[in-house]
Amino acid sequence: xxxxxxxxxxxxxxxxxxxxxxxxxxxxxxxxxxxxxxxxxxxxxxxxxxxxxxxxxxxxxxxxxxxxxxxxxxxxxxxxxxxxxxxxxxxxxxxxxxxxxxxxxxxxxxxxxxxxxxxxxxxxxxxxxxxxxxxxxxxxxxxxxxxxxxxxxxxxxxxxxxxxxxxxxxxxxxxxxxxxxxxxxxx
Numbered sequence: 194x195x196x197x198x199x200x201x202x203x204x205x206x207x208x209x210x211x212x213x214x215x216x217x218x219x220x221x222x223x224x225x226x227x228x229x230x231x232x233x234x235x236x237x238x239x240x241x242x243x244x245x246x247x248x249x250x251x252x253x254x255x256x257x258x259x260x261x262x263x264x265x266x267x268x269x270x271x272x273x274x275x276x277x278x279x280x281x282x283x284x285x286x287x288x289x290x291x292x293x294x295x296x297x298x299x300x301x302x303x304x305x306x307x308x309x310x311x312x313x314x315x316x317x318x319x320x321x322x323x324x325x326x327x328x329x330x331x332x333x334x335x336x337x338x339x340x341x342x343x344x345x346x347x348x349x350x351x352x353x354x355x356x357x358x359x360x361x362x363x364x365x366x367x368x369x370x371x372x373x374x375x376x377x378x379x380x
Contacts (some may be wrong), residue, residue, distance in 0.1 A: 198317040199341060205348045206317075207308040212256045213348060216306050216355070218301035218316045219253035220347040223359035224340070225320050226250045227367035229275075229294035232287045249298060253305055254356065255301055263306030268298050286330070291372045295321035317344050324366070331369045336362075 198206075206214060206261070229246050233239050245266065252260050262271060270276070275295040300316035303309065321344075324336040345353060 196342065198314050198321060202317065202344050202348060203310075203314050206313045209307050209348070214310060214313045214353065215253065215256035215259070215305050217344070217347040218304045218313050219250075219256060220343065220355055221316050221320045221358045222250050222298050223296040223300040223356065224343065224363045224366065225294040227321065228282050228290040228365075228370060229298070229362040231367045232291045232370070234293075241247070245269055246295070246298060249302060253301055256352075259306045259308075261300050265359070267299060267302050267306075270295065270302065286370060286373045287325065290323060290366075293319050293326075297323070320344075327366065327369055330373060332374075334369055336366060336369065339365075 206217065226246065229241055233243060243292075249266055249270075273295050275292040276299070297316055297319040300312050300319060304312035304316055321337060321340050324340040328334045328337045343355075343358060343362060346358070349355075
């Protein structure tokens with residue numbers, strides 16, 4: 194599989210371990226989280242899923258150590274409707290971006306637990322793919338370039354400003370997606 198993650202970023206992840214990989218995936222998941230939480234908030238029967246997602250993204254920022262229940266969280270996440278095969282495919286914008294957010298979180302959890310660079314690259318790839326699709330559908334958005342910049346910044350190991358930048362980017366993404374939804378979907 195060819196990945197959208199820049200070669201320098203992928204190489205840096207392969208040369209890193211532990212805290213740097215965890216910081217990278219925490220930041221990616223933070224930027225994508227609003228797409229799942231915001232698009233699924235209020236959906237009947239999704240309260241537990243929303244809690245798991247929110248708690249997991251929060252806990253990913255504890256980069257000094259992996260948390261003990263990663264395998265259980267991944268198992269639960271893999272039961273989310275967004276990760277279940279659909280014969281007719283996804284055509285709805287909300288479903289598409291919620292899928293990418295859950296996929297990104299899945300890889301973030303795997304990388305956080307294992308320190309595996311390949312899982313971290315897959316996490317970043319999911320975020321970049323989503324932003325590439327969004328850029329194609331929202332003229333002038335520039336979200337793909339911003340994601341690439343933030344992924345490179347995430348490798349610095351310096352958390353100052355990274356969380357704020359990730360939260361802000363996540364909100365901008367959510368606004369861009371909501372701007373594409375039919376009016377009836379937002380009521």
